[in-house]
Amino acid sequence: MKHAITTLFLTLATGAGAKDQVQLLRPAAGGGFELVTCNLLDGRPLPGNPITTGLTPVDVELNGLSALEQLDRSAGATEVLAGGGKILRLPSQAGSLLLLRRDASTVRYAWWYLAPDGSPRRLIELPGVGPLGDENPFLARAAASPNGSNALLGTTLAAGGDLYVVALAAAGPVELRTAQLPPLDLRAESLLFGREFGVATHATGALVIQPDLGVQATSVQFAGGTPAHVSSSTVLSPRGTRAALIAGPAANDGHAWVVSEDGTASCANATPMAMDGAGHFPEAINGPWLAVSDDGTRCAWRATVGVATECYSARLDFPSNAPEHLTADANYIDTLDQIGELGFMAGNSLLMGVGETLPAGGFDRVDLFEVRFLPDGTTTQHNLTASSGQTSPPFTLPPLIEASQIMRSAVSDRVLIYDDAGSTGQLLMVQAGMTGSTVVLDNVRELDWVRRMGDELWFSAELDGAQRIRHIFRVAGDLTNAPSILVAGDDNLLFESPILGSNWLSFVRRLEAGPVTLERVYQDGVHQVLLPATVPVVAAPVLLPSDHLGVIATNVNGPRGIVFRPSAPRGWLLRTPVPAGTTLLGN
Known part of the structure; x- marks a missing residue:
C-alpha cells in the first residue's frame, strides 16, 4: 500500500507583527515536546494558536558516520536528546532532522526539519503500523547530502516500502522516488546520499537515487546479474562520485561492488568471502571497513578469516589482477589481527589501521599505514606512525600507540x-x-x-x-x-553537551559537587554565561539546530524551554517563564 503524504510548512510568522512571533518546537511541561506559536517579547503562546502536544522523539541514526570521518563537516552527526530520542544534525550546519511520534486519537509519526533560522517544518507524516497501529512506519535511519540540502528517507515494508527525497534548503517538495516499484524491503542502514547521487539496498537488489527533482530511482545493474543476497553495507567515495556495496551468494559470502552514478556495478573480487560490512556508527567503533576511491579504480575491504580480521584491496583498472591480501602474514606478524579506519586519501592512496585487538573489539595498540597503488598495478606499504620502529614490510614488531580515537x-x-x-x-x-x-x-x-x-x-x-x-x-x-x-x-569539572553553531560553541559547565551553568563561546573569543547557576538546569542543550540553542530549566510550574541566538545583541531569542527574580542574559 502506498501512503499519501501529509506535508505542513511551518516558518517564522509573516504579516503584521510577524517580527515578534516564532513557531517553536520546545520541551513540554508534561514531558516530550510541543509545537507552539509564541510572542518573541515575552515567550508566551499567542492567543488563538493551538499547541500541538504529545510529541515524542524517536531513536534515529544518520547514516554514513564513522570513526575516521567524524570531523568531516559534510558528514553531520547523531545526538542524544535529553529525555530520550535522538536528533540528526545535518551536514554543513544546515539544520536538523527529527522523527516524532504523536499520540492523539491515533498514533502518527512525522519527520520534521528544523531549519538554521529555527523554524520547524513537518516533512511527511504517516499513521502507525502493526497490529495496534502504533509502530513506526519509517526507517529509523536517514541520509543527507554533504551540503545538507537534500534528505533521503524511507518507509518500512508494512508502510509501503518507499524512498522519499526531500529538498530541504529550498523548502521543496517531498518526492516519492519509488512510485513505479513494488513495495520494497529496504535495508535501513544502506541509505546514503553523496554529492552526485544516493544509494540504497533492499532484499532483492539496490537502487541509485538522483538529486534532480522528478527523477525516479533506478535499479543498480550488477555485472552478471543481481546476487542472491544484497547486504545493507554501503559506502561513498570521499567526494561522493562512487559508491561501494557488498552483495553475494549468501550473507557470509560477499563480493565488493563499485557503483557509478549511472547505476552500473563492477565486481572487485571474483571469489566471495566473509566481508565485515561498511563499518559505520553506531555498530562499528573503528570504521570504515569498506572504502572506494573517487575514480572507482580502487576498492578495499575488511574480511574475517578465522579469528582475525584482514584487509584486501582490488584494482578495477587492472581487471586481470586478483585482489591483494594487504595484511598477509608475509607483511604483518599474525598478532596484528585488527583492521580498521580504511579511507582513501589524496592521490588514491589508502589509509589503514593495523593493530592488536581489545577483548571488547576495536584497537588495543595500533599503527597507521599508507598503501600506494603504483601505475604498474603493484602496491607499496608504509608505516606512517612508525611507533614500532619499522617503516616498511615485513612488520614483525607490535605498535606502541594505544589509540582510543583516530579521526581525519x-x-x-x-x-x-x-x-x-x-x-x-x-x-x-x-x-x-x-x-x-x-x-x-x-x-x-x-x-x-x-x-x-x-x-x-x-x-x-x-x-x-x-x-x-x-x-x-x-x-x-x-x-x-x-x-x-x-x-x-x-x-573537578566537566564541559558537557557541546553544540556547534555557525560561529559559536555552547556547552554545559558542570562541577562535580556544585552548580551547573550553560555557556557559549564565539570564534572571536567572546565568552558568555547564558544560564547562571541560579536557574536549575534539568538537561541542556537540547533540540535546536545550528544558530539556535535550547535548554530545559525548571521553575515552580515545571520544566520550561529557553532559546538563545547569536545575533546582536547577543541575548535571548525566546524564553518561556523562568523563576521570578532570575536575570537572564539580555533580559
Missing part, C-alpha cells in the same frame, strides 16, 4: 590520534606521505570530545598534573601549531 582532521591528508596512555596520553598528528607522528598536545589524561569549527578543531581535554585541570582548546586544522586555551577551566 580538517585537512584531509592529516589524521588526529588520541594515544590514550593514561596520565602520559598525547594528541598526535600523522600526515600522508610522511613518516612518524607529531605531538599536538602532551600529558592528556582524558579527551572528552572534539568538534570542527570551520578549519579549526575545538576540544575538551583534561591535562595530567597535580590538579588535573580541564580546558576547552582550539587548534588549526593542519595541526602544525600548539593548541591554545579557548575556555579556561579548573579541576
